[in-house]
Amino acid sequence: MGWYQALYEGDGRGEGPSGPRPRGLRLLGHVLRWHWWTLVKANILFCLFSLPIITIPAALKALTRVCVLLLRGEPMDLWPDWWSGFRGGFLRTTAAGALAALALSAAGYGAAFYGRGMAENGLLAAPALVLAAAMAAAVMALFSLFPLLEFSELGLREAARSALLLALVRLPQNLAVLALLAALALAYLLAFPYSTFALAAIGVSLFWLAACLAAWPGLERYVFHLTEDGDS
Numbered sequence: 001m002g003w004y005q006a007l008y009e010g011d012g013r014g015e016g017p018s019g020p021r022p023r024g025l026r027l028l029g030h031v032l033r034w035h036w037w038t039l040v041k042a043n044i045l046f047c048l049f050s051l052p053i054i055t056i057p058a059a060l061k062a063l064t065r066v067c068v069l070l071l072r073g074e075p076m077d078l079w080p081d082w083w084s085g086f087r088g089g090f091l092r093t094t095a096a097g098a099l100a101a102l103a104l105s106a107a108g109y110g111a112a113f114y115g116r117g118m119a120e121n122g123l124l125a126a127p128a129l130v131l132a133a134a135m136a137a138a139v140m141a142l143f144s145l146f147p148l149l150e151f152s153e154l155g156l157r158e159a160a161r162s163a164l165l166l167a168l169v170r171l172p173q174n175l176a177v178l179a180l181l182a183a184l185a186l187a188y189l190l191a192f193p194y195s196t197f198a199l200a201a202i203g204v205s206l207f208w209l210a211a212c213l214a215a216w217p218g219l220e221r222y223v224f225h226l227t228e229d230g231d232s
Helices: 002-009 025-034 034-047 056-072 078-087 090-117 122-149 156-169 171-191 195-222
Strands: none
Touching: 025 034, 025 056, 025 195, 034 056, 034 078, 034 195, 056 078, 056 090, 056 122, 056 195, 090 122, 090 156, 122 156, 122 171, 122 195, 156 171, 156 195, 171 195
């Protein structure tokens, strides 16, 4: 009966063992163990809601709501919470996603452009590295930006500024999530096309859960002021 118990209690209806919630990587393992089926369903919803392309930012904000509620151990009903996260502030979220896509595209194109010329002129390595670092910083800022869009009343400019600052404040944790992203991307490429099923089943939820885990303590401390300075 062990497999049945794991399936039943791991679908978001059980909180697992009683007592203080774990922290750090143990919290990530806790959520994966007890709520893996919720993450699968959220991943499928993300893929479906992202099909129109323009809705990707709103779908990511909805996934953010699900991941943060799971990490905080708060009551969560998947569909109502998903829909609330998706439709709430839709225009603001879409604008944020468009600006982020523009910034990432510009930095990525510039890094690739200068990178191709490095073989002929070594001096081009400097702008290539600067643009690559800017692209990484923009990606790390997204880890905090979408929780800010969902759980705060900050305007888009203030949210973007706070997200960029938190990308630096939580740099070690954010770099670890970037390493996870690189590992997942490499695994996807090596196992393609079989890895497509894993990506559609849980890949995005797994990565974004780790991103929210890296970003949320900084948001609690510096934005929402829910923890003491000594907590992490």
